[in-house]
Amino acid sequence: MKMKKAGLVILLISAILLPQLITTAINSILSRDIELPKNNLKFPRPTGAVPRNILENKETNIFKISALQEKSPLTIEFIIDPELTKSIPQENIEENIKEVAKQASSIFLTQVGRRLEIGKVTFNIQPAEEINGQSVFGFEILNWLGKLAQTTDFIVFVTGKEIKSITGESKSGYANVKRHESDYIKSKESTILYNSDIKVIKKVLLHELGHNCGATHIDDDKTIPGAEKIESIMHSKITSELKYDPKSADAIKQNCG
Numbered sequence: 001m002k003m004k005k006a007g008l009v010i011l012l013i014s015a016i017l018l019p020q021l022i023t024t025a026i027n028s029i030l031s032r033d034i035e036l037p038k039n040n041l042k043f044p045r046p047t048g049a050v051p052r053n054i055l056e057n058k059e060t061n062i063f064k065i066s067a068l069q070e071k072s073p074l075t076i077e078f079i080i081d082p083e084l085t086k087s088i089p090q091e092n093i094e095e096n097i098k099e100v101a102k103q104a105s106s107i108f109l110t111q112v113g114r115r116l117e118i119g120k121v122t123f124n125i126q127p128a129e130e131i132n133g134q135s136v137f138g139f140e141i142l143n144w145l146g147k148l149a150q151t152t153d154f155i156v157f158v159t160g161k162e163i164k165s166i167t168g169e170s171k172s173g174y175a176n177v178k179r180h181e182s183d184y185i186k187s188k189e190s191t192i193l194y195n196s197d198i199k200v201i202k203k204v205l206l207h208e209l210g211h212n213c214g215a216t217h218i219d220d221d222k223t224i225p226g227a228e229k230i231e232s233i234m235h236s237k238i239t240s241e242l243k244y245d246p247k248s249a250d251a252i253k254q255n256c257g
C-alpha cells in the first residue's frame with residue numbers, strides 16, 4: 001500500500017513538472033538555435049574558397065623555396081706547395097685561403113650565379129720533380145695537376161715559386177683553357193702565386209677560374225674596339241676592377257653558371 005501511494009505521488013509530481021521541464025528544454029534548444037546564426041555571421045563557416053587559398057599559399061611558398069634553391073656550389077681543392085709552408089705557417093696559409101674562397105664565392109655568386117666552396121685544402125702532396133725548381137712553367141704544373149685524382153670542380157695549386165708562361169714571362173697565375181672545336185669548355189686545373197695580400201690572391205683566383213670556365217683575355221679580343229681599356233677580372237693584367245666584363249661573364253655562365 002505504501003508503495004502504491006508513493007507511486008501516485010511521483011506520478012502527480014511528474015504530471016505537474018513534466019510540461020515545465022519540456023518547455024525549458026525546448027527554450028534552451030531554441031535559444032541555441034537563435035545564437036547559431038549570430039556565430040555564423042561572426043565566424044563564417046569555411047567554404048571551398050578557404051582550402052583553395054591555403055593551396056595557393058602553399059604554391060607560393062613552393063615557388064619561393066624553389067627560387068631560393070640555387071645550384072650547388074662549385075667546389076675547389078687547393079693544393080698548397082709544401083715549399084711554401086717552410087716560409088709561412090700552415091695555419092696562416094689555410095686561414096687566408098679560406099677567406100679568399102669566401103670572398104671570391106660572393107663575387108662569383110653575384111656575377112655568375114654559383115657559389116664557390118672549398119672541397120679541401122691539402123698540404124701533403126709532393127709535386128712532380130719538374131715542379132721543384134725555383135721557377136716552373138705553368139703548363140707543367142697544369143699537366144701534373146691533370147694526372148692527380150680529382151674529386152672537385154676545380155683544382156688549384158698554390159705556390160711561392162715563380163710561375164712562367166711558355167715564353168718565359170713571370171705570371172701571377174696560370175690556368176687551363178680547354179677548347180672543343182670552336183667552343184671553350186670547362187676545365188679544372190690552375191695555379192696561383194701566393195701573396196700575403198688576400199685581395200691579390202682573390203683577383204688572381206677569380207681570373208684563373210674564369211679561364212677554367214672558358215673565358216679568354218678581354219684585352220686580346222680583336223672584335224671589341226678599345227678592348228685593352230676594358231676594366232675586367234679577365235684583363236690580362238690585374239686591374240682595380242672586381243667584375244667580369246659582360247662578354248667574359250657570358251662565357252663563364254655558359255660553362256659554370
Ligand SMILES: [Zn+2]
Pocket residue numbers: 207211217236
Ligand atoms: Zn689570364
